Each structure stands twice: as C-alpha cells, then as structure tokens.
Amino acid sequence: MRFARTLAALAAGLLAAVLPVAAPAQTQQLKVAVTTAAENAPFFSAVERGMFAKLGLDVKVEMMPSGVEIANALASGTVDAGLFGTYPFLTAVSRGVPVVLIGHTWNNALMNPQSEVLSVIARADAGVPAGDLTKLKGKKIGVTRGAGGEPYIAGLLSQVGLSMEDVTLVNTAPSSMATALANKDADVIAAWEPWPSAALTKVPGSYKVIYGGCKSCYDAGTLVTTKSAIADKAKALELFVLGYAQGQAWARANRDEAAKISTRWIPGMDAETLTLALKSLPLDVRLSKNTLDGFKTYSIPLLVAQKRIPTAFDPAPAVDNRFVAAAMKADPSAFADLKEIPAAQRF
Numbered sequence: 001m002r003f004a005r006t007l008a009a010l011a012a013g014l015l016a017a018v019l020p021v022a023a024p025a026q027t028q029q030l031k032v033a034v035t036t037a038a039e040n041a042p043f044f045s046a047v048e049r050g051m052f053a054k055l056g057l058d059v060k061v062e063m064m065p066s067g068v069e070i071a072n073a074l075a076s077g078t079v080d081a082g083l084f085g086t087y088p089f090l091t092a093v094s095r096g097v098p099v100v101l102i103g104h105t106w107n108n109a110l111m112n113p114q115s116e117v118l119s120v121i122a123r124a125d126a127g128v129p130a131g132d133l134t135k136l137k138g139k140k141i142g143v144t145r146g147a148g149g150e151p152y153i154a155g156l157l158s159q160v161g162l163s164m165e166d167v168t169l170v171n172t173a174p175s176s177m178a179t180a181l182a183n184k185d186a187d188v189i190a191a192w193e194p195w196p197s198a199a200l201t202k203v204p205g206s207y208k209v210i211y212g213g214c215k216s217c218y219d220a221g222t223l224v225t226t227k228s229a230i231a232d233k234a235k236a237l238e239l240f241v242l243g244y245a246q247g248q249a250w251a252r253a254n255r256d257e258a259a260k261i262s263t264r265w266i267p268g269m270d271a272e273t274l275t276l277a278l279k280s281l282p283l284d285v286r287l288s289k290n291t292l293d294g295f296k297t298y299s300i301p302l303l304v305a306q307k308r309i310p311t312a313f314d315p316a317p318a319v320d321n322r323f324v325a326a327a328m329k330a331d332p333s334a335f336a337d338l339k340e341i342p343a344a345q346r347f
Contacts, residue, residue, distance in 0.1 A: 038193035046247025066240035105221030124205025129305035142172035142186030218294025
C-alpha cells in the first residue's frame with residue numbers, strides 16, 4: 001500500500017529547538033521517495049533535525065513499499081530522487097529509464113561484494129539450522145519479488161549448489177515478513193533491515209540463518225535521481241546530498257537516537273527492533289570504483305541469470321559522483337569518521 005507523508009510542520013517545530021540559525025531566504029524544493037527500510041534512518045534524522053532546512057532545502061517525502069515503486073515514480077517524474085536498492089536501480093537502467101546513481105544509503109565504499117543489509121530468518125520449526133543453507137531445499141521462502149531479497153536468496157542458493165527451482169518463493173510485502181513466519185506461510189524470509197530484526201523481535205523462536213554472506217552479491221543502497229532532475233535541479237540535489245551526508249554522520253554517532261526517530265516513519269516498528277537493525281549497518285554515502293566493479297561483476301550478471309534483465313550493460317553512464325564530491329568538499333567533517341578510500345578505488 002502506497003502512502004505519502006510530509007513533515008513540514010514537525011520539521012519546522014524541531015528546527016527552532018535544534019537549529020536556531022535561520023535558514024537561507026531562498027528555499028528550494030525537492031520531492032524524495034523512500035522505503036520503510038532501516039538504512040533510511042539517516043534520512044529521517046536529517047529531516048527531523050532540520051539539516052535539509054538549514055541548507056535552504058524543502059524536502060517533501062513520499063513513503064513507498066519498495067524500490068520497484070520508487071523506480072516507477074522516478075520514471076514518471078512524480079519524484080526528484082529516491083532511496084532504494086541496487087537491483088531495482090539496475091533493472092530500471094536496463095529498461096532505459098533515465099535514472100542516475102548519485103550516492104549510497106547503506107554501503108561500505110571499501111567492500112565488494114557486500115550484502116550486509118540482508119538476512120535470512122527462519123521460524124522455530126523450519127528445519128533449517130543456522131548457517132546450513134543446504135537445508136533451504138524444498139522450503140517456502142518469503143521474499144519481495146523484484147526487490148533485493150530475491151537475487152540475494154538466488155546467490156545464497158547458488159553457493160551451495162541449489163537453484164530457485166529447489167525452493168518455493170512466496171511473494172511477501174516487507175511489512176508482512178514477520179506475519180508470514182508467524183502464520184507459517186513461509187519457512188524462512190529473506191529481506192533487508194529492519195524486517196529481519198522485526199521477525200527476530202516479534203516471532204517467538206525465530207532465529208538468524210545467515211547475515212549477509214552472499215559471495216556473489218553486490219547490493220548497496222542507492223540514492224538515485226533522474227537526468228531531467230539533474231538538468232533542472234542540480235543545486236537542490238547538491239544540497240540534498242550534503243544534508244544527507246550530514247544526516248549519515250549524525251546517525252553513525254547516534255544510532256540509538258536515530259532508531260527512535262525512525263519509529264515515527266516506519267509504521268508498527270519499535271525502537272528495540274530498529275536499534276537492533278541499525279547496530280552494525282554500514283552507512284556511507286560515498287561512491288567508489290567498488291560500486292562499478294560490484295555492479296559489473298556481481299549485480300548485473302545475477303540479474304541476467306535470473307532473466308530480470310535481457311542482457312548485460314555498462315553501468316558507468318548511470319553513475320555520477322559530482323554530488324558526493326561536492327559534499328566532501330563542502331563539509332569534510334561529515335566524512336571524518338569513515339575510513340579513507342584507497343587511491344586505486346577512488347573515482
């Protein structure tokens with residue numbers, strides 16, 4: 001179910017208390033679509049703490065179920081930017097949608113492959129011992145079709161000599177993952193945070209089969225815009241990435257408080273679950289050559305193998321580092337706690 005929400009009143013109320021400095025007189029507006037995912041805690045924090053407003057940016061927020069809906073919204077021009085996963089982004093590029101990657105949401109710029117936002121969670125009587133992926137054979141697996149959990153489970157199965165034909169996929173909305181386990185509609189779920197943590201805290205006896213661990217996956221979170229938005233709103237996008245980077249820096253230093261803020265944005269989610277979800281999630285907006293290498297080596301071949309895209313392509317034209325580079329120059333302190341990207345991996 002799609003629903004929209006704007007926090008203009010809340011942001012304005014918090015701004016006076018948190019950021020007493022007056023916002024620039026000329027305010028620019030940007031429509032941003034996000035999912036109810038844990039890696040968006042920095043974005044929610046930046047909105048509520050007035051970080052965008054301080055930069056003279058009025059961010060209008062659209063909440064959507066998954067990256068599939070966000071990619072469609074970008075294609076139709078109803079939003080200017082979106083925060084979602086690698087696979088819906090690359091699928092959109094392959095279909096000719098003029099989307100452009102301008103940063104990461106969850107990510108470790110020094111890692112390739114990476115899948116640490118995803119986990120497989122089993123119900124108590126699933127018969128899948130922790131760490132034993134071979135026992136997934138014949139099981140019902142809850143995934144959101146078209147989103148990151150599907151290629152993730154495909155990669156994990158391939159590692160132990162299984163295929164998608166060896167399991168039954170149950171198309172499950174992210175917010176219904178815990179319910180699917182509790183009702184035994186699925187034996188296990190494969191999803192991104194906070195939904196694995198929600199299952200662990202809400203379904204008695206549930207346990208983690210594996211965290212990340214996909215050796216053929218590159219699924220970093222993506223901050224995406226369109227070519228037309230870059231042409232028309234380049235300055236607003238520059239301010240957005242700067243405010244987002246500042247939100248990430250604050251969230252890395254204040255994960256528990258960022259989790260509490262996120263409970264106001266993710267329906268039915270409690271602070272305990274989100275604190276667990278954010279505990280070790282890498283939050284790094286920076287792009288690196290690992291981004292392109294991960295797309296080329298892992299993400300795109302996996303999408304081709306799954307017949308979700310017809311053929312491989314060069315992702316480089318759909319990646320633009322100028323906005324992250326501008327943010328790093330404008331506020332080096334927002335990146336000071338992150339490990340430096342080796343020279344050979346920099347754009």
